[in-house]
Amino acid sequence: MTSETKKTLFTPFNIFAGIVLLIGAYLTVMRFTGGLAAVTNLDDNNPWGIWIGFDLLCGVALAAGGFTTSAAVYIFGMKKYHSAVRPAILTAFLGYALVVFALHYDVGRPWRLPYPIFLQPGTTSLLYEVGLCVFLYLTVLAIEYSVAALEWLGLKKLRSLVHKLTLLLTIFGVVLSTLHQSSLGALYLIAPSKLHPLWYSTYLPIQFFVSAIAVGLSMVIFEGTLSHKPFHHKMDATFLAEHDGVILGFARGASMVLACYLAIKIIALGADNNWKYLVSGWGAWYLFEILGFVALPSLLYAIGSRERNIKLIKWTAALTVFGVVLNRFNVSLVAFNWQLPSAQRYFPSWGEIGVSVFVVVVGILVFRFIVTRMPIFYEHPEYKDAH
């Protein structure tokens, strides 16, 4: 091994990723030989832990950039954001693929995951609807993403055929995302006695959907910011020229959507007359989430967009992403089973945290593998202006 190869292979991130993959492999063996009890703190009171609260709820919400960006470009005709579509679709595709991957760890008998779709459809169940939508949308995203892979492989005829489906797939993607982003919130409607009244609301499905749009727009900015330094050499002149416009436009959109989300949250408080809970410890935590991670980012996005302050917008995108993760954690874990004594409350085990970190690292490695080889941040020279 030459010293140059050593230098590029043994980077701090690669060493960290290697350690995480080894720990992930160990935890995978533990999980599939010893069962859920061997690596999790799950029990009958808390059957859904961070593999649902983080890997699934956050994974699906953070992948919303795919349908928001493609809808903006292909349905609303905002062609100036076109260069953001492929990174957003790739992030969404990997996000959903990892959600399904992580689900294999969480369900008791993962080999039965296809059963609800093909053998025993429970058509009156919300969970069935979520499963069907995720299954269909992952397929849609795989086809949408495959255009880049086919260009890389040089399969021109197949690429041309798939590319003709773009508008149809975008519409299908928007419909499916609207359905399952909201249904993930609707899952918690079944537990009014378990979820704290400040977070429980009949508006939960709308809150999940609207916050997913806000975090989808933010993820495009956030992911673009993170990618800019390591993959700058892969970005073509069009991508770099449109980059600031994408950030400013998406910041304006995210500001208004976050304001909508804040409005729905306030109306939900008023409709259920839950004001009294605000003056409690739970109320302080709720206000921390709403003021710090919804109202503040909405205002900062507005200021950033008005003043064309790209740096402020990038930091606000990170704040929004963290805020939606915090909201999903609050709904699924923190404010869930809030009346149970602390000894019976759920806290994730190291094994659960390890698997979640493992899943994220696998996602980053696959993302890096793809963007360093396929036309994601640049247009393939043979397909210039073929959009």
Next chain:
Amino acid sequence: MEFYTYHDFMLNAKNAVYILMGLIVLGFVGLWRFVTARDADHEAESHEEHH
């Protein structure tokens, strides 16, 4: 505040929501005006840069 009937509760909650909705609409108009206030200046700047 104590409510003795469901009607009392709904009346109170709906009153609050209607007032909130009015305030929110005004807030949205204000936010949109705030966000777009400098658009004309920025457009003029980019127009000058092109020439």
